[in-house]
Amino acid sequence: MYIKRAKDGRIELISREATPDCREFLPAESPELLSFLMEEPSSPGAAHFQASDLAFVRVLEDVLEVLMDKGVISFTDLPEPAQQKVMERQTLRRRLSGLSLVGGDDEESGVI
Template sequence: MYIKRDTTGAIYAISREATEGFSEQVANDAPELVSFMRTLQPEAYQALLDSDLQMARVMEDVVNLLVDRSVIRFTDLPEAAQEKLLQREQIRERLQQSLTFMEDDESLGI
């Protein structure tokens, strides 16, 4: 992408092609470009982030299903993936325990 900067050095316009005023090229994944593009369509970026979170849960469920059906072994996954999945499982367990505790407190009138 080609960009234009304002007097402070911040990106204020982008172009797919080098044209008059758009001579500085930056990588499509450059942090400042990504940040600028988020300001253009914040709802679309938030929807994408929400979708990413939902897809993470879908993938977690798929992995669990494959392990449960003995299609793969949990230990077949890369160590980093195993750690992340275990962390998420522990977090969900703690949240579930907290919710159960709060429900018990309500029934006791606390």
């Protein structure tokens, strides 16, 4: 994602593509970018914590996938509610990947 910073260094604007205003690149998983997306004006500390949670969820997804790939556990070993959540996350991830949200050129303006 490409960003524009305010004079104080905070992220001010985000774009999927480089624009005259948004020139600096940040990876989509950047804690600073996630924090900006989740930030509530009254609680920037909470936004950082939520961004950290999102990043950690991704780590857990990867660990679960590795364990299943290595045969340490199987999908059916998980409780039914966990299976449903895993399937939901996989579906959402496929949809988001299909939309090319990071660096995609199918949007007209690309500015969030």
